Amino acid sequence: MISIKIAYLGPPGSYSEEAVKNWDSTAELIPVDSIHAVAKCVSDEKVDHGMVPIENSIEGGVTSTLDLLIHDFDLLISGESVLTIKHCLMAQSNLDISEITKVFSHPQSLGQCRNFLNSILPSAELIASLSNSKAVEDMMNETDLTIAAIASERAASIYGSTIIKKDIQDNLNNETRFVLLSHSDHIATGNDKTSLCFEYGEDAPGILSESLREFASRDINLVKIESRPNKVDLGKYVFFVDIEGHRTEGKVIEAISVLETQVSKIKILGSYPNQ
Template sequence: MRVAYLGPAGTFSEEAARAADRAAGAELMPETTIADAIEAVALGHADEAIVPIENSIEGSVAQTLDTLADRSDVTIVAEQVLPVSHFLVAARDLAEREIERVVSHPQPLGQCAHWLRAHTPAAELVAASSTADAVREVAASDAPWAAIGTRRAAELYGGTVLAEGIEDEAGNATRFVWVAPAGADVGSPAKTSIVFWGAGDDTPGWLVRCLSEFAFRGVNLTKIESRPLRGRLGHYRFFVDLDLGLDAPDAAEAVAALRGHCEGVRVLGTYPT
């Protein structure tokens, strides 16, 4: 099996893939962005992709949500939670007061924001495409820079670990989803992710009417989040997780009824937890 992930080697996405039984013996394929990893599945270049979708500190990963919402040729087939601990890495030993720039993916920069303000208050925060890219860039530089990434990335790219466990919450964890081509067999689903949007989303009570389809049938929602509906200012797409698979009649009926209120409803996946 070929598994695409946000690369290069040394990212938390790679750690999640390496920790998963479903990827045992798989060929791991690093991609430049989350969207590229998902597209690799859609184009048949990879059998599955593992992508981060939600963090316990920083919330949802916008690029994952938006990419999944825009594609009908892939589906979520599983989820996985990875405890996440961050390392501060530089090319050489540096005192915290010497660090002029901290580089990482936007999610870890947010997950370590309080620590960074306390320990490197003068440092410029710079976004990178991934944690491993940040470590690779910093490790190759003579500048007094640091990166937030994994211990494995520091080992791979010759970095020096300056501090560990710098996340703001000790229970920091990231939820990943496994993405496969649409129609893939998922076994016994226990959870469903959907996205829906207008018409009528600018009228009083529209969202309540949409959500009531689940409430009146006793379907528990474990998450609801809005993202801008691109090209239409003031309009949104709503991402919802149901605590049931679509093989459950109540869940299937609720999603079917939701279509009567909406311009669009897309099932992102119905899958085991």
């Protein structure tokens, strides 16, 4: 039996890798060095799917993922996976926290540990990495033993680092939602979610609320709404929306059909089982 190939933000030990393992433990995992590279691997058909983070319960939307879905690739979301995130502070050896001068980690993780870093390591230099596991890998290659990293317990095990403190995230209920990028979305299951984005040609009072009313009037629950710059005109935005229901359901078809008459651009990003 040939296993499917799933690209993820690597190297091994990242939370993205864990999300892939939770999704399909039999898949062949393909680590790449950026979220954009994950999408490109799928787009170029080098892999079957790609797993990317899309939002966090503390830091909100992952803008690089939102932007590539909106602007850069014609891919569809075919699934989602929610992962509980537990951050660990680690170093090459068991040094005292007061000795730490720099901390490597992904920007989202630094944000998720902001209160801890401000109160416990106020003088430490925070350095952004491409991923949490890459932060650990880079830290372990440094000659400066006062550098620490923030990543998962599994990353510490893979790269042989010493955990100084566990569960340093500001909120113990820290969760990240990942989505599976594919060339087709999922068939209807009866408990689904649909993602879409749209923008307006001209601004007007109440224009957004009028559009959202098309969902509410049909008893379609709006799960998420977020705006991103349209990358053309200052002050113009693309709205990213998640709704309950599958794009093939009658009431969803009706709502989207009316929405198409109100907006200048609309893009259906896929329907998939609601987790």
